[in-house]
Amino acid sequence: xxxxxxxxxxxxxxxxxxxxxxxxxxxxxxxxxxxxxxxxxxxxxxxxxxxxxxxxxxxxxxxxxxxxxxxxxxxxxxxxxxxxxxxxxxxxxxxxxxxxxxxxxxxxxxxxxxxxxxxxxxxxxxxxxxxxxxxxxxxxxxxxxxxxxxxxxxxxxxxxxxxxxxxxxxxxxxxxxxxxxxxxxxxxxxxxxxxxxxxxxxxxxxxxxxxxxxxxxxxxxxxxxxxxxxxxxxxxxxxxxxxxxxxxxxxxxxxxxxxxxxxxxxxxxxxxxxxxxxxxxxxxxxxxxxxxxxxxxxxxxxxxxxxxxxxxxxxxxxxxxxxxxxxxxxxxxxxxxxxxxxxxxxxxxxxxxxxxxxxxxxxxxxxxxxxxxxxxxx
Amino acid sequence: xxxxxxxxxxxxxxxxxxxxxxxxxxxxxxxxxxxxxxxxxxxxxxxxxxxxxxxxxxxxxxxxxxxxxxxxxxxxxxxxxxxxxxxxxxxxxxxxxxxxxxxxxxxxxxxxxxxxxxxxxxxxxxxxxxxxxxxxxxxxxxxxxxxxxxxxxxxxxxxxxxxxxxxxxxxxxxxxxxxxxxxxxxxxxxxxxxxxxxxxxxxxxxxxxxxxxxxxxxxxxxxxxxxxxxxxxxxxxxxxxxxxxxxxxxxxxxxxxxxxxxxxxxxxxxxxxxxxxxxxxxxxxxxxxxxxxxxxxxxxxxxxxxxxxxxxxxxxxxxxxxxxxxxxxxxxxxxxxxxxxx
Numbered sequence: 198x199x200x201x202x203x204x205x206x207x208x209x210x211x212x213x214x215x216x217x218x219x220x221x222x223x224x225x226x227x228x229x230x231x232x233x234x235x236x237x238x239x240x241x242x243x244x245x246x247x248x249x250x251x252x253x254x255x256x257x258x259x260x261x262x263x264x265x266x267x268x269x270x271x272x273x274x275x276x277x278x279x280x281x282x283x284x285x286x287x288x289x290x291x292x293x294x295x296x297x298x299x300x301x302x303x304x305x306x307x308x309x310x311x312x313x314x315x316x317x318x319x320x321x322x323x324x325x326x327x328x329x330x331x332x333x334x335x336x337x338x339x340x341x342x343x344x345x346x347x348x349x350x351x352x353x354x355x356x357x358x359x360x361x362x363x364x365x366x367x368x369x370x371x372x373x374x375x376x377x378x379x380x381x382x383x384x385x386x387x388x389x390x391x392x393x394x395x396x397x398x399x400x401x402x403x404x405x406x407x408x409x410x411x412x413x414x415x416x417x418x419x420x421x422x423x424x425x426x427x428x429x430x431x432x433x434x435x436x437x438x439x440x441x442x443x444x445x446x447x448x449x450x451x452x453x454x455x456x457x458x459x460x461x462x463x464x465x466x467x468x469x470x471x472x473x474x475x476x477x478x479x480x481x482x483x484x485x486x487x488x489x490x491x492x493x494x495x496x497x498x499x500x501x502x503x504x505x506x507x508x509x510x511x512x513x514x515x516x517x518x519x520x521x522x523x524x525x526x527x528x529x530x531x532x533x534x535x536x537x538x539x540x541x542x543x544x545x546x547x548x549x550x551x552x553x554x555x556x557x558x559x560x561x562x563x564x565x566x567x568x569x570x571x572x573x574x575x
Numbered sequence: 576x577x578x579x580x581x582x583x584x585x586x587x588x589x590x591x592x593x594x595x596x597x598x599x600x601x602x603x604x605x606x607x608x609x610x611x612x613x614x615x616x617x618x619x620x621x622x623x624x625x626x627x628x629x630x631x632x633x634x635x636x637x638x639x640x641x642x643x644x645x646x647x648x649x650x651x652x653x654x655x656x657x658x659x660x661x662x663x664x665x666x667x668x669x670x671x672x673x674x675x676x677x678x679x680x681x682x683x684x685x686x687x688x689x690x691x692x693x694x695x696x697x698x699x700x701x702x703x704x705x706x707x708x709x710x711x712x713x714x715x716x717x718x719x720x721x722x723x724x725x726x727x728x729x730x731x732x733x734x735x736x737x738x739x740x741x742x743x744x745x746x747x748x749x750x751x752x753x754x755x756x757x758x759x760x761x762x763x764x765x766x767x768x769x770x771x772x773x774x775x776x777x778x779x780x781x782x783x784x785x786x787x788x789x790x791x792x793x794x795x796x797x798x799x800x801x802x803x804x805x806x807x808x809x810x811x812x813x814x815x816x817x818x819x820x821x822x823x824x825x826x827x828x829x830x831x832x833x834x835x836x837x838x839x840x841x842x843x844x845x846x847x848x849x850x851x852x853x854x855x856x857x858x859x860x861x862x863x864x865x866x867x868x869x870x871x872x873x874x875x876x877x878x879x880x881x882x883x884x885x886x887x888x889x890x891x892x893x894x895x896x897x898x899x900x901x902x903x904x905x906x907x908x909x910x911x912x913x914x915x916x917x
Contacts, residue, residue, distance in 0.1 A: 216775035245778040246815065248822040253584060259623060260582035271782030274775060278787070281698075281716070281766035284725045317721070446808040454772060457721055480855045480872055480883075510686045 351420030712795025
């Protein structure tokens with residue numbers, strides 16, 4: 198159990214509220230609960246991390262007693278049941294908690310039902326220089342705006358791992374995209390003052406940062422968390438790829454539950470890297486299905502895949518893939534390919550610099566990588 | 576059979592063996608008082624041991640072995656088993672009519688392939704009333720990833736009710752059929768949703784399900800979305816993880832048999848090194864692969880979504896395409912010739 202300790206320390210968030218239920222307080226027979234205590238099985242997590250048989254051996258009591266103890270512990274630490282209907286009603290009541298942060302890209306906003314949703318993890322994937330950081334800065338800005346201008350009127354925590362955040366650029370974006378707000382006196386200072394930038398230099402420091410955040414998010418009116426980028430955090434660590442990806446496991450769970458319980462949007466960026474041997478998109482049985490099997494159509498460049506691996510990909514709720522289409526037979530000035538993920542929705546891309554406004558003309562369905570084209574116009 | 580196979584605590588087992596009671600037959604003829612005196616334990620403990628010993632040796636059963644059934648009886652039982660439709664007839668075909676009750680079915684695939692969609696679809700479809708060829712049951716949805724979208728469930732429920740109404744309209748022209756009583760809200764009401772935030776909660780909930788289902792009749796499907804998530808993040812000791820998971824799988828199997836319900840476990844994929852190359856495989860390793868009765872893998876074939884029966888004791892390997900529409904799971908438009916038997 199020793200090895201798990203560092204994890205449970207870190208994970209003692211709301212997400213683990215049930216797991217840390219004390220066995221002594223569950224109402225087991227005094228004699229049995231003493232036996233648990235004597236064997237140093239203190240929390241529900243300790244007891245349920247073993248099979249019933251192992252527990253029986255360890256406690257040296259009968260199978261029947263073990264089973265009934267496990268039953269009681271389980272009942273006490275089961276999550277509560279909700280009907281989907283009450284879930285729907287609760288969501289309707291808390292509409293303000295389940296809102297969206299508009300990206301100010303009309304096509305993207307409508308595809309995302311209003312913008313980046315609260316309470317989930319949204320990922321931006323794209324090659325270097327494509328505009329991920331630009332996108333993040335603009336999001337940060339719009340979250341800091343007063344509600345009257347479509348913002349969230351709150352603070353933004355911007356974890357800038359790659360040192361790409363530029364205040365000058367933020368003001369510039371503000372002046373260009375939201376002149377009506379920014380030309381008010383003192384506004385630029387106030388808005389920029391709401392964006393808090395953190396620059397962790399190691400994964401450990403980052404871990405510390407986000408744990409600290411957990412407590413301060415609600416008190417400090419934090420309405421958006423941006424992490425640019427997740428990949429850079431790992432590339433600093435001197436470990437083999439598989440191990441690095443495993444390390445992120447805890448961060449995935451933590452960020453997901455952070456988003457869920459504080460009801461804020463969390464946006465992370467992810468780099469792309471060239472596909473290496475351990476990245477594959479086929480099952481072994483697919484080789485057997487000879488006829489009718491086409492090569493997987495590549496979404497853009499078949500050699501580029503999102504870094505961080507499949508385990509991470511399972512965890513993000515929405516993945517937005519940013520692609521720049523410099524030249525296209527459909528020939529609108531900008532093309533926004535998007536991608537459908539576990540959350541059911543998807544993404545577009547802007548071409549890095551200022552996003553010219555909206556106007557969808559076509560949607561081309563290409564399986565799981567659809568392309569929405571935009572006409573440029575401010 | 577030997578005494579050491581009884582599920583007893585080690586101290587009591589030690590006492591039994593040192594007193595010379597090494598085989599079950601040597602115990603079963605004793606009275607509890609004799610046993611208590613000989614082994615130096617309390618009479619209540621001795622009584623429990625005798626009860627266990629009797630159960631294990633199968634006394635008092637008319638059948639050859641306690642709890643056994645012959646193949647003919649099993650055939651009858653299997654034929655009468657209802658199946659839950661997936662709303663995609665191609666997929667139903669290769670599944671032998673739908674997801675079978677009394678079995679554990681694992682469904683896996685890459686992110687975004689539609690695992691959660693299938694989960695939601697099944698939790699709606701299980702409620703189709705018997706008059707419409709459904710089960711009229713209820714659903715338990717165990718959400719470990721936070722990916723259950725209640726708005727989506729409502730959408731699928733609405734489409735399901737519309738389909739039933741259309742069907743009734745058609746039937747009315749020919750002969751009298753029952754009205755659709757069901758409203759989309761009722762469907763949502765009958766989906767019991769659990770949000771699981773750690774593997775401890777997951778284990779606890781699975782242990783607790785037995786009681787929950789006894790108290791709420793008519794639960795006909797249990798969906799776990801996904802079985803993998805917390806076990807992939809939090810467990811360091813892989814051997815321990817495997818043991819806890821196999822115990823959980825056994826409990827799911829017991830639930831499926833005891834309440835005649837379908838258990839659907841959604842699983843993530845990972846990469847695996849076999850025969851000199853890396854390939855996709857469902858997560859949780861080889862020993863986990865043994866714990867589900869049926870296994871369905873979802874994959875992209877070009878731009879189309881396909882499902883493939885990877886493992887099943889009764890169904891041939893086959894694949895079929897499907898699509899995810901705003902109304903839920905459906906046949907893919909160009910489907911007719913897509914079903915491939917292998």
